[in-house]
Structure formats: structure tokens, C-alpha cells
Amino acid sequence: MIRTRFAPSPTGLPESIHLGFVIRALWNYALAKKNGGQFVLRIEDTDQKRSRKDTEEAIYISLKQFGINWDEGPDVGGPYGPYRQSERLEKYQQAAKLLVEKDYAYYDFDAAVREKEEIKESYESKEFTDQLKIRPAARSVSSAESQKRLEAGEPYVIRAKIPEDKVFEFTDWILKKKIRVLGKEVSDLILLKSDGFPTYHLAVVVDDIAMQISHVLRGQEWISSTPVHLFIYEGLGYPVPEIGHFTVILDPATGKKFSKRDMEGKFGIKHWLDRGYLPEAILNYLMLLGWAPKDDRELFTLDEFVQTFDQAGLQKSNPIFDEKKLNWFNGQYIRQTPHDQLLQLIKPKLEYETTDDKLTDIIPLVKERVSTLADMVDMMRFFFIAPELQAVNQEHVQAARQVLGKATWEKTDIETALLDEVKAHDWKTGDFFMSLRLAIAGSKVTPPLTESMLILGQSETLARLSAHAQNETQT
């Protein structure tokens, strides 16, 4: 039975939940569903200071927006709950104690708290040339001594006791390669913090065991901490599940992975949804960012993706995010979305009152020429709000006003009337229509003019032309 999980930590602002987030949930979901397994959602809120309830809420909402549903999770429960790590504290504490008993871990009463900035700066310094792994003196303190300090009530952390001469090895399920790391390259990382909460390393292993996860699939940033996890599995006496590492999406501006820290929501899910990208389009774009099917197919619904999903298609090298291609996908999806659905999507974005009937007329005209819903709103604005006065050719506007005033308000009538006028004056058709376009819509880029005038109505069309006819400005 295949059981996968998506285990985000609800830290940072809700709008910092980014696209990389969805992609990892998606692939885990696809693997489980393709094989009739379960997909588990687990909330990793072990960082008491940074975890936020509203961000946890945003995680649920985001996944649902993309149609990714979980079989077990904090909100829906399941046989291996609770699914929120802050509710499983005793389990981690028990595991940590067991590890100490088996000499896989030890108490450290003097663990120094280092500042994040200080640590990062040290990476740049020369001393890093011969990086020493963390091996506190507490490592060799006798258990009797530790017991004494423990009874005295001194605060402590529990660290992994990594054997220097051990060789850690596992075969990455995605990279399809054996990865080997020497014990001396691995630090005695903290497993249980002084506040009694576990660190990620302990919690993730304890839970993946408890929840019977068969495939642990996560981002490549986790490769280097996998040895510690291997060590914990061993210490706890459980077999290691399949472990695989996905690619990391790179920011085109920096070439680095985008994280929830260093940006103002530039890659946040909310940011894209707000700008009028459809969840289906975003999802489809994401599917192909780090995964490819055997054939040249590009368009997939979620269900189709799940059916087609094949582990072999997962890439090894990190892709760069490309907004242009996302735009293309979004345009494709907008064009294939039925008009009535588009209407519902557009309505909340409009800053003026209108009727469904009018929108129904307008939507077919604009959907062909935009790539986002926001573009759509922009393009249809002139139907409701008269544009600012433009510098236009007076003769064109005057002539049009005259003939249109007499025309029956029908497509063919309007067209022949206008075209006759062009012929009569020996104007260039394009120039003439451009003058009208500017006067009526205020832009050089609009839906087809006659259709637009039809919707605008005769009186409004004439009013806009008149407004321009009185305008002193000449071209």
C-alpha cells in the first residue's frame, strides 16, 4: 500500500504560501492516488514561535483551491492521528528518551543558542574551509552525571550521537542513485529542544513511522539531513521507507530557490490567484515544472495528471520558473472555460454595477485576447466607463457620427455605413477605424469595433463620438 504525505509547517504569513508548496503536495498526491493509496496531510507546527493558526488555515484553503484533497489530516482525522505535531509531544519525548537509552542520543545541558544571522555570516568566513561538525563536550559525559543534572531540574536538549566512522547510505527514489555520507560530515543535531518540542528531524521520523508512510518525498533541500533521519530510524528500530527528493524551483531573477522568507509574496499562491490566474492553469503549469510525460502532451486536468503520472517522469535538475509559459497556460484555460463560468469569475472583480446579460455579450469578445482575468477586466472597462478624451482625427469622428446617427443598430448596417464613408473620402480603412476606436474605447487595443458598438448601444456610441467631435485637440 502506498501512503504519501505532505507535511508543511504553518510558519510565515498566510500569503507566503508559494507555488513550490502546491507542486510537492501535487506529486505526493498523484503518486498515492495513481496507485490507490492514501495521501496524508500533516501539520508540522513544532516551532512554537513561528507557527500561525491563520497560516495553517491558508494551507487547507490553498490545497482545496487546487483540488488536492487529503485522506487523513488534522481536520478530517484518520487512524493514525493526531495529525498536528504539537498534539503529539509525548510521542517525540518517548522516542528521544529511547534513543538516549540506546546510546543513539545524549543530554546536553549547555547547548548554546546561536543567532541565525551569526550562523549565516559564519558560512562566508574563512573558518568554514575546515568546517567542524557539531560535537559538544556533553557527548562524552557519563550518564550518571547527566542523571544528576536531570534530577536537579536543569534545562536540556537531546542531541543525536552520530558515530564518526559510520557510513550513511540510501538510494534516492527519485534521483535513482545511491547517496552516501560519512558520519564525520554529520553534526550531532538537536532532536528535542529545551522547550520539550522536537525538531523537524525527530518529529518527521517518528511520524512517518507512526503514520506508516511508504514514500517520503520532499524537496532536495532535505538531502543533507537525510543521514540524521536514517540514524533515527535505526535507533528506533524501524525500517527506512522509500526516500526521494524533488527538484527545487528556481527564481529566474536570482537563480536561487524561492523560499517563503525572501520575498513579498512574489511566488505566493495568493499573488497569482489575485491577478486572475486560474487554479487549473497554475496547476497545469506546475505539473510540467519538474515532471514530464512520455509523450508531448501539455494539457492535463488534475485527474488526467493522476492517471498519467509516472515516477520516471520526475526530473533531477532544478527548473527555473517561467511566467511566460504560465501566461500561455492561463490563456488556454480562459479560452476553454465556458462563458457562464467566466462570468462568475469576473463578476467579483468588477468595480462597477452591471448585468449578467451585458457581461454575457462582452465576454466572448474579450476572452480571446487576454491571458489573465485581470487583463479581461481591464479590456472590458470601456464598456462601462467612458474613456478620457483622446486626440483624434476630427473628420473621421464627424463623419462617423453623421452616418451612425442614421444607421439601424445592426452589425451589417453599421459596417456598410462606415465602409461607405471610408470609400467616399478615400481614407485608409485602418486609420479610420483607429480614430473611432480611440474615441469610443480610449485604447488602440480593443475587441472588434462594430461588435463593441453594438453592445455599447447607439446613444452611448454617438455620445462618445460627439464628445470627441467637440474636442479642440487635433491630430
Added chain:
RNA sequence: GGCCCCAUCGUCUAGUGGUCUAGGACAUCAGGUUCUCAUCCUGAAAACCGGGGUUCGAGUCCCCGUGGGGUCACCA
């Protein structure tokens, strides 16, 4: 910097030793359709990081360089 991962058009990728004069998509450019823009159609330009091996034969296997990324916290 140590350790680890990766390496095909600008970007996402197909390619699992011969069918590769390397295929598709986005973007770009040109043409067609057209009252603008867009859609749509047609076409063009565009890549196997470098050097050694292995082999009758290498984009495909091995090694070394180079380049890119990740990581090095009482954050995940």
C-alpha cells in the same frame, strides 16, 4: 569553503549505444487571416558545457575539469 545533488535550444523538456542531418511546448522572428490587438494557421532561427576514455559506433556508459543548485540552526 566542506559535504551532497545536477548538467540537451533563452526557458520547460523528449531522448535509456546505432532509427539524432536531436523531437515537442513557451518565448522570439517572418508570413497568412484581420478595422486594432489577440486567437488561429504556416514557416524560420535556436541546444547535446569542455577534455579524456570505453565501444565498430556516444546526447546516451566511465573519469577529470568547469558551471549551476542545495546544505552546513534549540527553522522547517
